[in-house]
Amino acid sequence: MAGSRIKLELSRVVQGESRLGVLKGLGRTGQHCLEVPGCLLYSHLGTVPHLTQDTLHTLKNIPAVTQVTLSSVAEHQEVLQEFKGGFKKFAGLHDTVVYCSLHDPAALCPPGYTTNKTVSVWGSGGRIELTVAKFMAIQKTIQPDWYQSMADGETWQSNTSRKRLRKSVDRTLAHLDECLTIHQNSQDLQGVEVFGVVEGGDILEERARSARETAKRPVAGFCLDGFQTGSMDQTLRTQLIKAIAKELPEDKPRLLQGVGRPDEVLACVEAGVDLFEGFFPFQVTERGCALSFSFDISLDPERAVLELNDDETCRAGEGQPNGEVTDGDQTQMTSFEINLKDKRYHDDFRPLVEGCGCYCCVNHQRAYLHHLLVTNELLAGVLLMIHNTAHYIGFFSTLREALANDKLDLLKRR
C-alpha cells in the first residue's frame, strides 16, 4: 500500500505524552481534517441517533468524521451490493468522512462467539459471523474512507487468561495481514485507509507486543481495543496506553475504543490518545439525562467552585456515586449529568445549561424536557441528543484549548 494520505500534524506534545494537532488528508479527496484530541460522530447506520439532517445541523463544529459500525451495516450487505454507490451515498451523507468500526461502543456483545477465523457482530436480525473474506467483502460494498481491521477484542472481561490474551493478539495480527492482502489487491478499496488494532487485555507485555507488531504493518493509524469503560480502572488503563504509545510511531493517530466519560478521556489524552468514539452523549441521552458538567477554563476559580457545588448538592441528594461506575455497567448515571426525570425540574424554567448555545438550550427549558420525559415523548430524545452532543463537542474543544495553553490542570479540577 502506498504511503497513507492521512497525516497527523502535531503542533504540541505536552510532557512527551499528550498530543495536540490536526489529522489531515481525510476522505477520498483528502480535503477533510479533524482536530485532535477529538471525537468521532457516533451514528446508527449513518444517522446520529434521534436526529435528522435538520436537527443535526443546528449543531456547530460537528466532527468531520462519522463512525458507522458493522453491527448496524453488515445485515444490509446485499442491499449495498445492489446499490453499488457505497454507504455514504446510500445514507444520504454528503460531506462527511466515514469510519467503519467493527462493534458499536454503546452495545456490549455477548462473549464466546469468537473463533480463530471469525468474529461476530449482532444486527437487528441476530448474530452475523464474519470471516476476513466476508468482512472485506462488506467493506467493499460500504466503501468507507477508513476502517478498522477485523480484530478479536473479546478480552474486556476481567480474569481473561494470559493464554486467551495472547491468542487475541495473534489472531488480530493474522486478521490484519489477511485484510491488508485483500485490501491491496482490491480496486474498490483504493484510497481507503486501514487502522490496525492493538489487543492484549491487561497484560503489559502482550500490549507492547501487539503494538510493536501492528506498527510494522502499513496501517494509517491504530485502534486501541479492550479498554472499554468498566473493563478496568483508569490507572491500569493509563499505564497500558503509555506502554502502547511507546511502541507506536508518533506521526500516526491513536483511536481509543469504548471510552467516553470526560474524566477518562482526559486521563487517556494524557497517556497519548488522539481520538475517541463519540457515543457517550448518546448513552446520557438514553437515560434521560443532560450533560451539565462545567468545562469553562476561563472562569474565575472562586466562582467556578461555587457553581460546581450547586450542581453537586443537587446530585448528592439522589445518592449517586460520584463518577463511579460499578461492575462495568456503562448505563449508570455519572456526575457529569443531571437527571431530568427528577421531580425537582418540574418547574425549573432555566435552560439545561446556562450559556450553552445549542438549539435545545436556546429554545427550551428544563421543565419542558422534564415533561417530555415523564410523558415518554419522542422529542425528549431529539432535544437531549442535540444538547449532549453540543456539550461534548464543546468539552473537546476546550480540551484542545487547555492543551494549547497549558491549562490542562484547570480542566482536571472540574
Place this chain on the structure above:
Amino acid sequence: LQHRALPGTLSADNLAECPVTKARACDLILPHSAVSTPVFMPVGTQGTLKGITVDQLDGLGCQICLGNTYHLGMRPGPDLIEKANGLHGFMNWKKNLLTDSGGFQMVSLVELSEVNEEGVKFKSPYDGKEILLSPEKSISIQNSLGSDIMMQLDDVVSSTVTGPRVEEAMHRSIRWLDRCIAANKNPDKQNLFAIIQGGLNADLRKACLDEMTQRNVPGFAIGGLSGGEEKDDFWRMVTLSTDHLPREKPRYLMGVGYAVDLVVCVALGCDMFDCVFPTRTARFGSALVPWGSLQVKHKQYAKDFQPIDPDCPCPTCKRHSRAYLHALFKSDTSAMHHITIHNIAYQLTLMRSVRQSIVDGRFPEFIRSFMKQMFPSPDQYPSWAVDALASVNVTLE
C-alpha cells in the same frame, strides 16, 4: 377582499368561493399569525408533535396545530403551563394553537364514572382520584393554556350510538356551550368555538344548528362524526351542517384526516381539519403518497432506491431513499421522524394545492385529477365519495 371582523379575536379575509361546490378559501387572522384555509392541523397531543421540533414544524409551513386539554391538564397541569407563559411559551411554538375540550378523551380513553348535567366524572389514570371535567373546568384549563382557538366542552356520544342518549347529549351540549361562553376569561385573546352535535339524526342536527348559530361565537365545529359510522351517513351530516352554518365563520370538521375525506369535505364546505392519523401512521412506517400509502418497513422496499415520492419537496424525500429508511427502521427511532416529517408535508401540501385550486377557480378539475391519482381505476372510487361530490355538482367518471 372582504374583511370581516368576527366576535372574539378571529377575523376572516375571504378570498374565494368555488362556484361549483361549497368549497371556500380564506385567510383566518388569528392572534399569533394568519392561517390559510382550507387547513389541516397536525395534532401535538402533549405539547409536542411526536419527535418533531417546533422549528421543523414551522419549516414545513404549519400555521396552526393542536394540543390536548385532557392530556396537558393531567400532565403537567394548567398551573405549571400558565407559569410557563401558556402552551405557546411552554413548547415554544410561535404560531397558532387550538385546544380541544378534553371531552373526546373522556369517551375514548378513560374509565367513565358518570356523565351528568354538572360535567363528566372520571377516574384519573395516574392516581385513581375522581375528577370532574365541567364546562367551567375545561374552559379554565384552556384559558391557562392560552390557545388561540378553544373548543367548548360537549357531551360526546359515539356516532354509533342511537336512541334518546343522542338527543339528550345534543341538548346538553347547547347548555354547556352557554356555560363555556360565560366561563371564558379571555374572550379578547382566545376564540371559543361551538361544536354541533346530533349524531346521525338529521332532525337533531338541524335543531342543534338552529340553536347554536344563535350564539355569538367566532366559529363552529362539526362534531360527533368520524367515529366509525358509515361513510354514507357521515357525508350527509357534514353537508347538512355546512348548509346551516353561517357563511362568514370558519367550519372545523373534527377528526378528519384521510386525503380523500379532506378533499370531499372541503367540497362540502369545511375549512379546518385535524387528525392524528398522518402522524400516528408515520410511526408505523406508513408514508402517505398521492396514490395511497407506502409501507416503508415492508420487505419490498429494502432495495428500492427512490425517495418515498420523487415529486415531494420535503426534507425526507430530498435526501433519503425508501431503502435507506427501510434499513433505518431497524437501527434508530429517527426513521419515524423522517416519515412523520414527510406525512405532515404531504398533508399540508395537499391542502395548499386544494386551496390554490379554489382560488384559481379550478377546484372541480383538481378533485378529478386527485381521484385519478389516488385510485387505480374509476370503479375503485368509494361510492360515498362519488355521491358526496355529485351532491355538490362534481361528477367523476
